[in-house]
Amino acid sequence: MTVERDLERAVRAWVAQGSEQLPDQSLDAALREISVTPQRRAGWLARRFPIMNSTRLRFGIATIAIIAAGVIGLSFLPGNVGGPTPTPTPTPGVTLALGSFTAPLLASGVTTVDIDAVATEQRPSGGGSRSVAPAWGSMEVSDADGRFFVDLQCTRWDDYYTLLIGGEVTESTHASAPERTRVVIAFHPRSVITALLWFEDSPAAPTCGAFLEGISIPIDVANAMEPVDGLMNVGAYVADCDGSGCTVIDQ
Amino acid sequence: MTRGTSRRDEAAVGSVDTGLVERAQGGDEEAFGLLAVPLGDRLFAVATRILRDDDLAADATQRALIGIWRDLPQLRDLTRFDAWSYRLLVRACYAERRQERRWSPSLRMLPTAHDGGADEVAIVIDRDQLDRAARRLSMDHRVVVVLCYYLDLPHADIAELLGIPVGTVRSRLRYALKGLRGALEADARPAISEAVQ
Numbered sequence: 109m110t111v112e113r114d115l116e117r118a119v120r121a122w123v124a125q126g127s128e129q130l131p132d133q134s135l136d137a138a139l140r141e142i143s144v145t146p147q148r149r150a151g152w153l154a155r156r157f158p159i160m161n162s163t164r165l166r167f168g169i170a171t172i173a174i175i176a177a178g179v180i181g182l183s184f185l186p187g188n189v190g191g192p193t194p195t196p197t198p199t200p201g202v203t204l205a206l207g208s209f210t211a212p213l214l215a216s217g218v219t220t221v222d223i224d225a226v227a228t229e230q231r232p233s234g235g236g237s238r239s240v241a242p243a244w245g246s247m248e249v250s251d252a253d254g255r256f257f258v259d260l261q262c263t264r265w266d267d268y269y270t271l272l273i274g275g276e277v278t279e280s281t282h283a284s285a286p287e288r289t290r291v292v293i294a295f296h297p298r299s300v301i302t303a304l305l306w307f308e309d310s311p312a313a314p315t316c317g318a319f320l321e322g323i324s325i326p327i328d329v330a331n332a333m334e335p336v337d338g339l340m341n342v343g344a345y346v347a348d349c350d351g352s353g354c355t356v357i358d359q
Numbered sequence: 360m361t362r363g364t365s366r367r368d369e370a371a372v373g374s375v376d377t378g379l380v381e382r383a384q385g386g387d388e389e390a391f392g393l394l395a396v397p398l399g400d401r402l403f404a405v406a407t408r409i410l411r412d413d414d415l416a417a418d419a420t421q422r423a424l425i426g427i428w429r430d431l432p433q434l435r436d437l438t439r440f441d442a443w444s445y446r447l448l449v450r451a452c453y454a455e456r457r458q459e460r461r462w463s464p465s466l467r468m469l470p471t472a473h474d475g476g477a478d479e480v481a482i483v484i485d486r487d488q489l490d491r492a493a494r495r496l497s498m499d500h501r502v503v504v505v506l507c508y509y510l511d512l513p514h515a516d517i518a519e520l521l522g523i524p525v526g527t528v529r530s531r532l533r534y535a536l537k538g539l540r541g542a543l544e545a546d547a548r549p550a551i552s553e554a555v556q
Contacts, residue, residue: 112536115536115539115540116508116536118489119489119504119508119536119539120508122489122490122493123408123504123505123508123509124509126404126407126408127403127404127407127413127416128400128403128404129400129403130399130400130402130403130417130420131413131417134399134403134417134418134420134421135395135396135399135424137421138395138399138420138421138424138425139392139395141421141425142388142391142395142424142425142428143388145425145428145429146429147386147428147429147430147431147432148429148430148432148433269422269425298418298421298422299414299417299418299421
């Protein structure tokens with residue numbers, strides 16, 4: 109028993125030592141991220157109908173189902189009853205990623221990336237972590253094996269705060285990136301900005317959005333992300349990185 | 360960083376201000392900013408003990424703070440805020456550990472020899488051995504050790520926080536202590552090459 113107590117005492121002494129204050133840089137980074145992170149509200153059904161017996165619940169569900177069926181049915185009527193679907197027009201947006209950096213992203217080693225990606229909002233609201241939003245801009249990627257240009261088209265943040273920006277190769281002298289290949293670049297902006305670049309496997313997804321929605325994180329992504337070297341603006345972060353660490357610059 | 364320092368000065372240090380939690384729950388970012396200072400420190404202290412790496416702990420804390428902000432409107436019982444925050448932190452620690460690719464041991468400054476005498480040196484060595492031994496524990500075991508011996512949480516609270524039965528908490532603690540003892544004993548044994556000389 110004495111041995112056990114001694115061990116417990118030693119463990120208590122051991123856990124008592126260690127850092128106690130979150131570095132300001134991490135706190136600032138978290139607060140910047142929070143300023144662009146919408147809160148998840150409880151479902152409106154749960155708020156409006158906190159107490160409901162099963163008969164009323166069934167009746168309510170049936171009513172909702174009938175209304176939904178009616179709305180869906182109307183949209184399929186001939187003559188386009190609902191009117192023409194408006195075409196979304198891109199509006200001046202916010203920066204998703206802007207800057208130049210190098211990182212070992214392709215097989216040949218050091219890869220240089222110039223990116224300017226914009227979206228209508230920092231983080232798509234609604235639809236959870238699979239919510240994809242339109243994005244636009246361009247990216248130029250080069251390494252010892254060649255160079256390619258990407259037309260950026262869509263974006264998504266995953267649950268682990270990784271920013272994904274997808275697009276399509278438009279011009280290329282690089283064997284790994286023939287024209288019309290889908291490409292995604294991922295950024296993980298935390299104490300160190302890390303990045304990953306990869307190409308879509310065949311068969312190709314029908315849209316950029318479908319491509320991003322199908323990407324599973326962190327299993328596919330996080331383990332292969334590399335720290336960047338350069339001055340980068342990713343989401344709400346502006347940071348000067350040297351390949352191993354980043355200094356966050358206040359905006 | 361100046362901004363961080365001024366926020367630290369503004370924020371009340373100590374137990375959680377439920378008024379701030381309530382305001383933050385309603386989407387008040389300024390309230391959450393004030394809440395985040397002492398909360399971030401508390402979470403970081405736990406994360407750094409679980410992960411034994413300050414950089415990973417900072418990232419886990421950052422991840423937990425963002426998760427707390429995002430999901431706060433869904434917390435019904437504000438008196439459970441502390442336990443709920445620690446639950447998100449533990450999840451973030453597991454996620455950080457999964458993402459870790461390279462083992463980067465933290466450099467530690469050992470105290471210089473002074474008039475503390477042999478006992479103090481012995482304690483330093485013990486802690487160093489414990490540190491090595493603790494690194495060999497699984498995350499499951501280390502989490503329970505930190506929650507029990509650092510936060511002094513009762514076994515039932517740890518069980519609720521981790522979503523596991525109380526019996527599992529007790530058995531993890533038992534195995535953790537057994538593992539630590541075994542690792543310390545192994546550390547204390549001379550290497551075979553030394554023994555045969």
